[in-house]
Amino acid sequence: MGKHGSGNGKRDDAHDRRQAIIDGLLAEALRPAFSYRLPSQDALPADIRRAIDRLLAKAEAQRSRCLTYDDLEEALPPRDVSAEDLEAIFWILAEHGIEVEDGEPGL
Secondary structure (H helix, E strand, O other), rough: OOOOOOOOOOHHHHHHHHHHHHHHHHHHHHOOOOEEEEEEEHHOOOOHHHHHHHHHHHHHOOOOEEEEEEHHHOOOOOOOOHHHHHHHHHHHHHHHOOOOOOOOOOO
16 A cells, blocks of 8 residues: 555655645646647556556446545556656546545545
8 A cells, every 4th residue: 555654765755746746736727728638548658558557447446436646646656757647647537537536435
C-alpha cells in the first residue's frame, strides 16, 4: 500500500511533488478550458499506459466510478511523473467516467 511517512524519504518526496502537481491540476480545472485536446493514450510513455490500464482494471473489478488518490499512487510508476502525464491520466479516466477522490472508493 502507498503508506506515506513510512520512513522512505525518497517516496515521501515523490509523493509531495505529485500532490503539488495534483493540487495544481485541480486549481487549473476550475479555470475555463477553451481548446483543450484530449490526450491520446498511445502517445503516452509505456509505464503511464500501464498505470492507466491498472486503474481502469481496478475500477472495473470494484464496479466503481470512483478511485482514491491511494489507488492512483499505487498505480503510478516509481519515477517522477510529469504534470502532463498526470493530466493525461485524469483526462483518460474521466473519458471512462471515473473520478479520483480523497477517501474511500464510492460506488
